[in-house]
Amino acid sequence: MSSQPIAPLDLILADSLLSEEERAIRETVRTYLEAEVAPHISAWFEAGELPVHEVAAGLGQLGLLGMHLDGYGCAGMSAVSYGLACMELEAIDSGLRSLVSVQGSLAMFAIWKFGSEEHKQEWLPQLASGQAVGCFGLTEADFGSDPAGMRTFAKRDGSDWVLNGSKMWITNGTVADVAVVWANTQDGIRGFVVPTATAGFSANAVRHKLSLRASDTAELVLDNVRLSETA
Incomplete structure (x- = not known):
């Protein structure tokens, strides 16, 4: 029988399957969000609005926008790392996670996968950095x-x-x-x-x-x- 203490939020010990790099990415995202986003999210929710460009710029500096894509200023992280980042975003607010997943998995991925080289060069670096939404x-x-x-x-x-x-x-x-x-x-x-x-x-x-x-x-x-x- 394992001597590890029971983790109520990780009953199947999935955390033990993560690499040190993946844990570090999760912790970095969590720390940033707790400091920069969590103090404001209730007010944004009540107002029904989000300062998207401001938030995107911060997330872009962290490398979270299109982080699972390679090249064109994207971080080239694994799907697991991307999933962990999205879990942390979702823990703060689903709207925040939606911003990131729509930017990276829908808009950026479509251009990265199907766009012309001109489209990729023009838009992906801007979208990855958060300069564009x-x-x-x-x-x-x-x-x-x-x-x-x-x-x-x-x-x-x-x-x-x-x-x-x-x-x-x-x-x-x-x-x-x-x-x-x-x-x-x-x-x-x-x-x-x-x-x-x-x-x-x-x-x-x-x-x-x-x-x-x-x-x-x-x-x-x-x-x-x-x-x-x-x-």
């Missing part, structure tokens, strides 16, 4: 995250693409600098890298939520958003 436009009001029912459509106009439609429940939507937007085309579903300063792009905040209050949530509207053929 990204969002991921898949979900729609009538069909949720089911691409089969997606109504947002992109059509060709010469060499350009023109996007029309809307997205709903988009984390980081009102503060994002870039959006990865999914749309139907004549040739099937395609993703587009859309700088949010592009004419015709707008975002409307979703207010009075019962949960994820300390998370920026938005409706994205695309009204004849014109993009180059490389978008």
Whole structure:
């Protein structure tokens, strides 16, 4: 029988499977969040808002944004390390974890995996450092995250693409600098890298939520958003 004391939050002793580096990463994230975020999170939750750019800059300095990706300023950490970091973020507030996972696992990963080299060079270093914030436009009001029912459509106009439609429940939507937007085309579903300063792009905040209050949530509207053929 093991002589180790029983840990009430680790009954299966999963902690013993972690490396020293993984424990150190967890402790670093926990210490930072307790000092820099925990004192403010209740007020942010009550106000229904989060200073996303300020928080993202701090998390970027810590290397947490896109930390599971390699290159382009990303930390290149393991999936376990990323999971441990997300557990610490979630322990503070689910909205905070949502900021990080949407930035890293959705917006950044899509660009890292499927984007052009130009997209990667332009956006990934900014997103990894927290200098820029990204969002991921898949979900729609009538069909949720089911691409089969997606109504947002992109059509060709010469060499350009023109996007029309809307997205709903988009984390980081009102503060994002870039959006990865999914749309139907004549040739099937395609993703587009859309700088949010592009004419015709707008975002409307979703207010009075019962949960994820300390998370920026938005409706994205695309009204004849014109993009180059490389978008």
